[in-house]
Amino acid sequence: MDYESLLNLVKKRRSIRRFKPDPIPDDDITKIIDVARWAPSGFNMQPWEFLVVKNPDLREKIVELISDIRPLTRRMEQTRETWMGKPWKMTGLTEKDMDYTTAPVYIILLGDPRTNVGLPMFIRYDGSSRQLIYTSGLANAFIYLHLAATTLGLATQWVSATHTGYVQCMIKEMMGIPVNLEIFDMIALGYPSMEPRPKLMRDLKEMIHYDDCGPDGFRTDEEVEAFVKRARNWNIGSHRRKPETH
Ligand SMILES: Cc1cc2nc3c(=O)[nH]c(=O)nc-3n(C[C@H](O)[C@H](O)[C@H](O)COP(=O)(O)O)c2cc1C
Known part of the structure; x- marks a missing residue:
């Protein structure tokens, strides 16, 4: 493995939120998890288990549970600071529109x-x-899942709502997850049905600091706010079912 191959892989790994419904070979799922289990974890405690959900009824129920919390998340989003612009979730979209x-x-x-x-x-x-x-160990395993899936030509999407209180509680009960285990996050996996839009990236040089870093080398509050605004707008665009028209 050389540097270029790694850079290409991490660039290729993108959140792709449009999936073909075609099934994935079981062997690919095993391969993806095999990679993830090699992730570094604090003191090699490997604090993870991988729950594969293929049953369509269970997947649909998970979607329903996430739909349940949407009215509340939308209301919370209305309280955001106004300089940020649009709420992250477009009105009129339901969970069924989320890919x-x-x-x-x-x-x-x-x-x-x-x-x-x-x-x-x-x-x-x-x-x-x-x-x-x-949590860092779990995050490492999670990103390894995404990277491994990318090498097999599969699209992945984080579905973080699964670890919020209500959704986690109900999924655990529905799927018989022991009480002392916790949901870290869920990944949706499938063949991509679209190319992701180019990624909004911060400048490389701007984020590297050497040795004694004076305050001038870091972003001002205004610069951080401006980036947050751009990143939110970019992210909202990436969640839309139809590509952005502007
Ligand atoms: C901790 C974490 C949680 C995320 N949760 C979600 C999520 O719930 N839904 C989603 O569609 N994307 C989620 N994402 C994906 C980010 O929005 C995405 O990585 C980011 O916009 C950069 O885009 P990229 O993945 O295409 O490089 C999450 C990413 C991270 C790191």
């Missing part, structure tokens, strides 16, 4: 916080360090 609903496979990454007892005592007894190390 992860057509993906043939979901993988739910579960975290097992019981493994935290294996962390060194100075971390185990420091709540924020413990949580950070545990």
Whole structure:
């Protein structure tokens, strides 16, 4: 593996939110999970389990559970600071319009916080360090899932609403997930039915700082706000079912 191959892979890995309903070979699912289990985790605790959801009824129920919280998330979004512009969710869209609903496979990454007892005592007894190390390991496994899927020509989408309180609770009950495991996040997996739009990227040089960094080397509040606004608008565009017309 050389640098160019890695750079190409990470550029190719994009959130693709339009899926063909065609099934994925089971072997590919196993291969993707095989890669993820090699992810680094704090003190090699490997605090993960992978729950593959292929059953269409279960997938539909997960979509319904996420739909349940949409009225509340929309109301919360109305309280955003006005300088940010449009709410992230366009009015008139329902969960059925969100394209992860057509993906043939979901993988739910579960975290097992019981493994935290294996962390060194100075971390185990420091709540924020413990949580950070545990969550970072899960995040690593999760991104490995995305990268592995990309190498097999598959599209992936994060579906983070699955770890919010109500949705997590109901999925756990519906799928018999033991009470001491936690949903980290869910990935929707399938063959892509569109090309992602070019990614809005920050400038490389702007984000690299060397040695003693004076305050001038970092972005001002205004510059951060301006970027947040652009990134939100870009992101909203990426979620639309139809490509942006402007
Ligand atoms: C922690 C995290 C949570 C995310 N949650 C969602 C999500 O719930 N739904 C979604 O469509 N995309 C989600 N994304 C994807 C981001 O929106 C996406 O990575 C970002 O806009 C950059 O686009 P790219 O993935 O095409 O490079 C999430 C990404 C991260 C890292």
